[in-house]
Amino acid sequence: MKLRKVTAASAAVLALALSATACGSDDKDDAGSGSSGGGTIKVGIKYDQPGLGLKEPDGSFSGFDVDVATYVAKELGYDADKIEFVETKSADRENAIARGDVKFIAATYSINDERKEKVNFAGPYLLAHQDLLVKTDSDITKGTDLNGKKLCSVTGSTSAQNVKEEIAPKAQLKEYGGYSECIAALQSGAVDAVTTDDSILAGFAAQDKYKGQFKLAGLKLSNENYGIGVKKDDTATTDKINAALTKMVSDGSWQKAVDANFGPAGYKNEPAPKIGDIVS
Template sequence: MRLRDLALPLAAVLTVCSCAGALSDTRSLLSLGSLRIGVKADQPSLGLRGADGSFTGFDVDVALDVAERLGVDREDVDFVPLTSAQREEYLREGRVDLVVATYSITPARKTEVTFAGPYYVAHQDTLVRAEETSIRDVRDLEGRRLCQGEGSNSADRIIEERGIGARLVEAPSYSACVSMLAEGEADAVSTDDLILAGFLLQDRSAFKLVNAPFTDERYGIGVAEQDVSGCEAVNRAITDMYQDGTAERLLRTWFGDTGLDIVTSVPQFEGCS
């Protein structure tokens, strides 16, 4: 056999080997014995890091419950603090295996991240100072200073989608926005009601919720792009969490005193493909 007759079979073998190597590089979270989970560190009742370095909140408890249902012990879960702007980056670079951080599922984000869930459907609302009487609805934000945390799309829902001429004030995070609201540097903070409720619980005398929700915010659990098997396993864990009453217990623990209309039925999943 001449050398050139070996070229095609050899090329086929090399192609198979290359593909096998590529497949082995795609690591599913199901193969992991420990998990690094990205959470917020500055959102009361959702993801808050204490002085001792520990994390507490609804998202933290959801993350721990899902990890256990995936077969990972709580002591093998490491929480990684991140901001809204860092969620895609941390998943893409492998700094975290999951993100449970008030992570609304959007078409743009789905091009970079595979989403399990949603594990809860929140609603965008508005937080104002307690003495504020002129802001009763999202339309009343016309001309007012509206604060948005970096990496969020909440202000876009008001200014671009609804054409309301609010004056955008940007901050590194929503905790920074709430501080600006308290100091009179912003007139309103508008984002998911669970986020706002957590800040409200910190100081009911300083703030109040407008209580006029106007969007659905489907909180997903971010997994690495194309990790479909891992995503499907997380979806099963979320379903079990609702069916055995764990989700309702966690929601009432963290938000039962806020006056929010808490939904305790399993949300309709987006699908992992």
């Protein structure tokens, strides 16, 4: 009898273990449970781009990329308090995805053929262009007006060099460590214009301390198709994000986010691009 009781108890333990295992097999897949598990999701953004991806002094996050990422994460099953934003600098975006540091990245991530060899892209969700930011009373209205003027960009960026080589060979290039320094130089008159993506310029100009001081020249010096980076060959997550982006446009949330983050700079955005429609 004693042996029979022990056997029965063991059977009960085994049944409980099998039951727990079966319950575990019903968990959401990786796209639903997040790269960190436990009902959270890690999302890569920029921390230093006002209007796009900015970590505020109080620890909160703001910007168009943040709004897009938050909407997408919600469609994947995560409320805002279940999102962990991770800083992903431009040079580390592909590595962050490959390592599994984040589930996806929304960080002014332009789609190109070289990057598509390393990651999947959902989108695009914004078509930006290289442009110029100038003072509101500036007489610079076209690229050739930069001849003899001081043009600022970030060290290592090709934006200013492209302008000098292709549009205004007599422009005087000034390089700073970050765009915030370029904007401050523009405000003080140390430079006459700043160049990079119009979305980035609009985000900086929309800050309270700069409102009304700057304007975009409205030049379209390049096409930058912003996409959301996903792990290579993760088609399931890519498809879900594409569906979320389509919904964001159709329900008006996309335009609302554009207006909230770029409007004060007079940013004339392109219509929301169609999924997979890459403008070269």
